[in-house]
Amino acid sequence: MASPPPAPHSEPELSALLYLLTAPRTRISTVVVGHSRDSASRSSAAAFGWAQMSRRLRHSTDWDPARTFGFAALGDSRVPALAGPATLQGMRGATVDGGTWAIDRGWVTQQLPARTPPLHPRGTL
Structure with missing residues (x-):
């Protein structure tokens, strides 16, 4: 039985991720975006791959995972459990509703959206 296709990223999720990437004192020099072609790979890649x-x-x-940001699918407690202790320490990302998540000592913590991050035109940081 085929897996259902993953849900598209939400506007609040994209806005929160862009905010994480452009927040004051964020020193980002390179951004890498990856994806897969088929729905089975996309849905399993978030955790196992x-x-x-x-x-x-x-x-x-x-x-250094502390320099890595992800979308909501990676903010799942199964991801650090699969990766192993300390592998993803410090990784952060955005939730579907525009909040954020972080991995600390194997735990995934989520923060509700405190405010609406500024929207940036697509393709700009």
């Missing part, structure tokens, strides 16, 4: 890739990045490179 990302967990595997993040373990490889953490152990084989100087990748």
Whole structure:
């Protein structure tokens, strides 16, 4: 049985992610956006595939999850459990409703939207 297609990213989620990327004192020099082509890969990549890739990045490179931001699908408590202890420490992202999430010591914490982040025209930071 095929998995249902993932829900599209919401405007509040995109706005919150853009706010995280452009907030004061954020020192971002590169942004990488990835995606897959089929719905089965998209739905499973959020947990299993990302967990595997993040373990490889953490152990084989100087990748720091505290410099990594994700969409709502990665703010799931199963993701750090699959990735292993400390693999995703400090990673942050946006929730569907425009809040944020963070991974700290294997726990995913969520913050409700405190205010509406400013909307940026698509394609600009």
